Amino acid sequence: MTFDQAEFDVRLEWGENGVRALAPISDAIIIVDVMSFSTAVVIATARGAIVYPYRFKDDSAIAFADSIDAELAGPRGKANYSLSPVSLMTIGAGTRLVLPSPNGSTLSLSTGDTPTFAGALRNSRAVAMAASRRGRRVSVIACGERWKEDGSLRPALEDLLGAGRIIAQLPGRLSPEALAALAAFRAAEPDLLTALTQCSSGKELIAMGFEHDIPPTAELDADDCAPILIDGAYRVEEQ
Secondary structure, three states: OOOOOOOOOOOEEEEEOOOOOOOOOOOOOEEOOOOOHHHHHHHHHHOEEEEEEOOOOOOOHHHHHHHOOEEEEOOOOOOOOOOOOHHOOOOOOOEEEEOOOOOHHHHOOOOOOOEEEEHHHHHHHHHHHHHHHHOOOEEEEEOOOOOOOOOEEEOHHHHHHHHHHHHHOOOEOOOOHHHHHHHHHHHHHHHHHHHHHOOHHHHHHHHOOOHHHHHHHHOOOOOOOOOOEOEEEEOOOOO
């Protein structure tokens, strides 16, 4: 038996198994991958781009991008566009971008027919409002990271905080898991950038030489958009 928080309006779960458990009983799903997939999607779509999540390290990505006349994101620091939030700050309106990632993309592609949004600290208010318009049963999925040794899920502080900020703005009865995420965000909020810099994922980015990618993830509600997955691509819905 799976215990799925079904009696609550607002739920929080982790990773692919969380999607499988909650998507079928949700009016909307919000995918939260703060470092960096969902932050990248928010920045790109806020500037008019269309983003196609794609499986990570899949050789078919090149052919797929060619087939839809899209650009394929490359390695961070080595391509015009990548999972680096900074690389997407000047992306042109109308750009079609295929964006593979091991976490956010993978989860985005596993939600089935449930309306799916990309959520981050940058768009927490907008995405909470958009998801709640789909119904009261909103599930927030923290993607987490993967342990390099075996690929298993590593719960990630940045995703817990991003989820908590979104949950703070969702109406309805919160599950204990959702309440815990909310409490974590409120505890970190007074010095959010420090928390994101000193957490494991932040330290990893710094060690790789990409410390400049951390501040954009901490900018609360910098983008007023709620990217929704339509026909395999995240885009901002026309109102």
